[in-house]
Amino acid sequence: MQTNDSINLLKECDAGTKMAVSSIDEVMNEVKNPKFKNILVECRGKHIEIGNKLHEILLQHDQKDKEPNPIAKGMSWMKTNLKMTMNDNDTTVAxxxxxxxxxGVKSLNRYLNQYSKANETAANLCKELIHLEEKLAADIRSFL
Known part of the structure; x- marks a missing residue:
């Protein structure tokens, strides 16, 4: 049986994967460097893969997935479009x-702490997402 903490953590992670995919989609067409683009494509795919796992687990427990906060998503869209209008290069995308x-790392760690009674599966998926976000940030440093 899933605890409320497990379900809540899974839902927050699910929303996070959707936010990540959406953010990558917003900038993908602006990326000029093929290596950078490949990093983003690969990471996007991993977010989708984890998101699918999260969605499947939530469905198994008769739970709905969670969409990203519309305000956060809107603010991200505005920031992205403003910055890209001013300077549409790989450095800006990075x-x-x-x-x-x-x-994402900050939010996921907060949720991991907040939902401390989450089961091992939920906690491990959250940690996998945290690692994925940390790795992406490290992988694209050379484009800053």
């Missing part, structure tokens, strides 16, 4: 994605 990764 800066935006790095900021998103840092916010």
């Amino acid at each position: 800066d935006l994605i790095t900021d998103g990764c840092n916010m």
Whole structure:
């Protein structure tokens, strides 16, 4: 049986994967460097894969998935479009994605602490997402 903490953590992680995929989609067409683009494509795929796992577990427990906060999503969209209008280069994209990764790591760690009674499966998926975000930020540092 899933605890409320497990369900809540899974839902927050699910929303996070959707936010990450959406953010990558917003900038993908602006990336010029093929290596950078490949990093983003690979990371996007991993977010989708983890999101699918989360969705499957939630469905098994008759739970609905969670969409990203519309205000956070709107603010991200505005920031991305403003910065890209001013300077549409790979450095700007790397800066935006790095900021998103840092916010994701911060939020996911907060949820991991908040939902401390989550089961091992939920906690491990959250940690996997945290690692993915940290790795993406590290992988794109050379484009800053």
